[in-house]
Amino acid sequence: MGLLSGLEALGIGVSTQKITPDHRPVFTKKKKKHIRSEHDERGFLYEKKYICPVCDREFEALRVKKSGLKLIGRDDDLRPRYVDIDPLKYDIVFCPRCGYSALADSYEQLMPYQRRWIYEGVAMHFHYENPHNEEYSYDEAYVHYQFALLCAMVGGAKASVKARLCLKMAWLIRGKAETINPRLPVYEKRQKALRAKELEALRLALVGFEKARNYEGYPVAGLGQTALDMLMSSLSMEVGDPETSVALLQGIIASKAVKDKLKEKARSMMSTAMKMISA
Numbered sequence: 001m002g003l004l005s006g007l008e009a010l011g012i013g014v015s016t017q018k019i020t021p022d023h024r025p026v027f028t029k030k031k032k033k034h035i036r037s038e039h040d041e042r043g044f045l046y047e048k049k050y051i052c053p054v055c056d057r058e059f060e061a062l063r064v065k066k067s068g069l070k071l072i073g074r075d076d077d078l079r080p081r082y083v084d085i086d087p088l089k090y091d092i093v094f095c096p097r098c099g100y101s102a103l104a105d106s107y108e109q110l111m112p113y114q115r116r117w118i119y120e121g122v123a124m125h126f127h128y129e130n131p132h133n134e135e136y137s138y139d140e141a142y143v144h145y146q147f148a149l150l151c152a153m154v155g156g157a158k159a160s161v162k163a164r165l166c167l168k169m170a171w172l173i174r175g176k177a178e179t180i181n182p183r184l185p186v187y188e189k190r191q192k193a194l195r196a197k198e199l200e201a202l203r204l205a206l207v208g209f210e211k212a213r214n215y216e217g218y219p220v221a222g223l224g225q226t227a228l229d230m231l232m233s234s235l236s237m238e239v240g241d242p243e244t245s246v247a248l249l250q251g252i253i254a255s256k257a258v259k260d261k262l263k264e265k266a267r268s269m270m271s272t273a274m275k276m277i278s279a
C-alpha cells in the first residue's frame with residue numbers, strides 16, 4: 001500500500017513501494033476510473049476559473065465560501081473541524097485536462113523547470129475522465145491530493161510542501177473515517193484500513209517536517225519554530241514515537257521565548273508522552 005496507490009487506475013502508473021519526500025516515482029501504464037460524490041454540500045461551494053500553468057488550458061474548480069464556515073475546533077495535530085462540511089476536500093486545485101494539482105494557495109507558483117518536469121512526468125501520461133460532480137466525495141478529493149503529491153514529487157517541491165500535503169491527506173483520511181456508519185458490518189475493517197493509511201501519511205508528514213526543520217528557514221508550512229515543534233511532537237506521539245515528542249517538548253518548555261500558556265500545553269503533552277513511554 002502507498003499514498004499514491006490507485007493512480008494507475010486514473011491514467012498514471014507509478015511505483016509506490018517507497019515514497020519519501022525525495023522519491024521520484026517511476027511511470028508505467030494507464031486506465032480510467034469513475035467516482036461519484038456522496039454528500040450534499042453545494043450551498044458552501046462556488047466555481048472558480050483557473051488557467052493551468054502546466055497545460056495553459058482553462059478549467060473550473062470547486063472552492064469553499066469562507067464566509068459560510070463555522071469552526072468547531074482542532075485536533076491536536078491542528079486538523080480543523082467545521083460544521084456541515086469538510087473544506088479539506090476542496091483545498092486542492094486539480095486540472096482535469098493534464099493532472100497538474102497543488103494546494104490552492106500555491107497553485108500558480110511554478111518555476112519554468114518545474115512546469116517542464118510536471119508536463120513530462122504527469123501531463124504527458126494523464127488520461128482521466130473528469131466526473132464533473134457538483135461536490136467532491138472524500139474519494140475524489142483523495143485523488144486530487146494524490147495528484148498534488150505526485151506533482152510536488154515530480155516537480156522537486158520543498159520538503160515542507162510535501163509534508164503539508166501528507167498532513168492534509170492524513171486529515172482527509174480521518175475525515176472520511178468519521179463518515180463511516182458504525183452499524184455497517186464492514187465498519188471495523190474499513191476503520192482499520194483507513195487508520196493504517198492515515199498513519200502512513202502522518203509518518204511521511206513527520207519525515208518531511210523534520211527535514212524542513214533542519215534545512216529550510218522559518219516559517220515552515222506557515223509555522224514558526226515553536227508551532228512546528230508542537231505539531232511535530234503531536235505527530236510523533238500519533239505515530240508511536242513518544243521519545244521524539246518528549247525531546248521536542250523539553251525544548252519548548254525550556255525556551256524563554258515561549259509564552260506560559262503554550263508551555264502549559266507542552267507540559268500536558270509531555271505527561272501523555274511519558275505515560276506512553278512507561279506503558
Ligand SMILES: [Zn+2]
Binds near residue numbers: 054055096098099
Ligand atoms: Zn493542466
